[in-house]
Amino acid sequence: MSIFVNKDTRLLVQGITGKEGQFHTRQCVAYGTRVVAGVTPGKAGQNMDGIPVFNTVQDAVKETGANCSMIFVPPPFAADAIMEASDSGVNLIVAITEGIPVLDMMRVKNYLSTKACRLIGPNCPGIITPGECKIGIMPGPIHKPGGPIGVVSRSGTLTYEVVHQLTLQNIGQTTCIGIGGDPVNGTNFIDCLSAFQNDPDTQGIVMVGEIGGAAEEDASEFIKNHVTKPVVGFIAGLTAPPGRRMGHAGAIISGSSGTGQAKIAAMKACGIHICEDLGTFGPLCARVFGK
Amino acid sequence: MVENGFRIILSDPNVKGILINIFGGILRCDILAEGVVQAARKTGISVPVVVRMEGTNVEKGRQILKDSGLNLITAVDLRDAAQKVAEIVKA
Numbered sequence: 001m002s003i004f005v006n007k008d009t010r011l012l013v014q015g016i017t018g019k020e021g022q023f024h025t026r027q028c029v030a031y032g033t034r035v036v037a038g039v040t041p042g043k044a045g046q047n048m049d050g051i052p053v054f055n056t057v058q059d060a061v062k063e064t065g066a067n068c069s070m071i072f073v074p075p076p077f078a079a080d081a082i083m084e085a086s087d088s089g090v091n092l093i094v095a096i097t098e099g100i101p102v103l104d105m106m107r108v109k110n111y112l113s114t115k116a117c118r119l120i121g122p123n124c125p126g127i128i129t130p131g132e133c134k135i136g137i138m139p140g141p142i143h144k145p146g147g148p149i150g151v152v153s154r155s156g157t158l159t160y161e162v163v164h165q166l167t168l169q170n171i172g173q174t175t176c177i178g179i180g181g182d183p184v185n186g187t188n189f190i191d192c193l194s195a196f197q198n199d200p201d202t203q204g205i206v207m208v209g210e211i212g213g214a215a216e217e218d219a220s221e222f223i224k225n226h227v228t229k230p231v232v233g234f235i236a237g238l239t240a241p242p243g244r245r246m247g248h249a250g251a252i253i254s255g256s257s258g259t260g261q262a263k264i265a266a267m268k269a270c271g272i273h274i275c276e277d278l279g280t281f282g283p284l285c286a287r288v289f290g291k
Numbered sequence: 292m293v294e295n296g297f298r299i300i301l302s303d304p305n306v307k308g309i310l311i312n313i314f315g316g317i318l319r320c321d322i323l324a325e326g327v328v329q330a331a332r333k334t335g336i337s338v339p340v341v342v343r344m345e346g347t348n349v350e351k352g353r354q355i356l357k358d359s360g361l362n363l364i365t366a367v368d369l370r371d372a373a374q375k376v377a378e379i380v381k382a
Contacts (some may be wrong), residue, residue: 020317125316137317139346160314160346279370
């Protein structure tokens with residue numbers, strides 16, 4: 001079992017003919033993802049490695065039965081691409097694009113509030129169910145199929161780091177999700193925690209947060225009240241000075257809120273096992289998850 | 292990109308070593324390695340550089356660093372990288 005994506009997921013790629021779109025589509029195909037269509041306006045009738053390209057998401061869904069879209073469209077057009085996907089009948093949209101204006105995302109978020117589909121990202125590495133389906137830019141070989149750990153993270157590189165360390169400890173993953181580093185995004189920590197709690201094959205959860213906002217505090221409260229599985233957490237950016245944006249648009253300490261120390265305190269108070277030293281993440285997980 | 296990074300870091304005379312830690316996803320390790328090699332040649336780095344690389348195209352990246360003949364210190368993981376650079380700086 002897994003959450004959100006599996007071997008039956010039929011993927012289409014918006015922006016499949018661009019440089020990054022092409023490279024990462026090929027990586028997804030090589031991993032075993034069923035990529036059934038691509039979309040680039042004006043390029044209908046062409047193909048990319050035999051994958052048919054369509055002008056619109058609607059055409060692609062109608063012809064190929066795609067149920068998930070991965071977006072590599074450049075920032076100025078990405079909001080429109082997400083909204084188009086949400087109107088076409090796919091039930092999951094994974095937006096990789098970094099640099100979508102916040103105001104655009106507020107429009108998108110409002111638009112999606114009346115739709116049945118889920119958005120992951122933007123500015124995220126994507127989602128992978130190891131051994132079944134990779135949708136995004138994460139390196140496939142570092143993952144270990146079969147569970148029992150679910151991973152959710154605001155950071156791409158840190159997701160890879162913790163997954164790699166889990167795999168080195170011979171601890172597999174059910175599904176790994178990067179929810180993205182922007183201040184306005186789709187799926188949040190709580191959505192993922194709730195799904196992992198309900199997934200019978202997920203027996204423990206790894207949650208990687210960072211400075212800025214209150215997502216980790218909200219998630220901690222949710223864990224205390226609704227999650228019975230053990231959770232290991234890490235917070236990036238403990239040495240960040242207030243007011244400086246640390247790589248991600250959403251990673252900024254404003255006034256006294258959003259500090260790493262406050263997040264760690266909140267997480268500890270709700271029973272989350274905190275990793276203080278990223279270099280020892282794997283061994284800590286081995287102890288907590290009882291392997 | 293890497294070149295500018297080196298230049299900014301090295302403009303601080305207090306810097307005694309550089310640690311590069313990349314777990315490549317969208318940034319491919321081979322592209323990073325080429326950047327490091329070019330930057331090292333152009334800026335003539337005066338301090339030790341420890342490189343830890345994992346992720347997309349990591350084998351290609353490691354080969355590029357090896358073939359460059361540059362005096363780069365490679366590390367196997369995050370902990371190893373941090374220890375190596377700390378030892379160098381203390382020495």
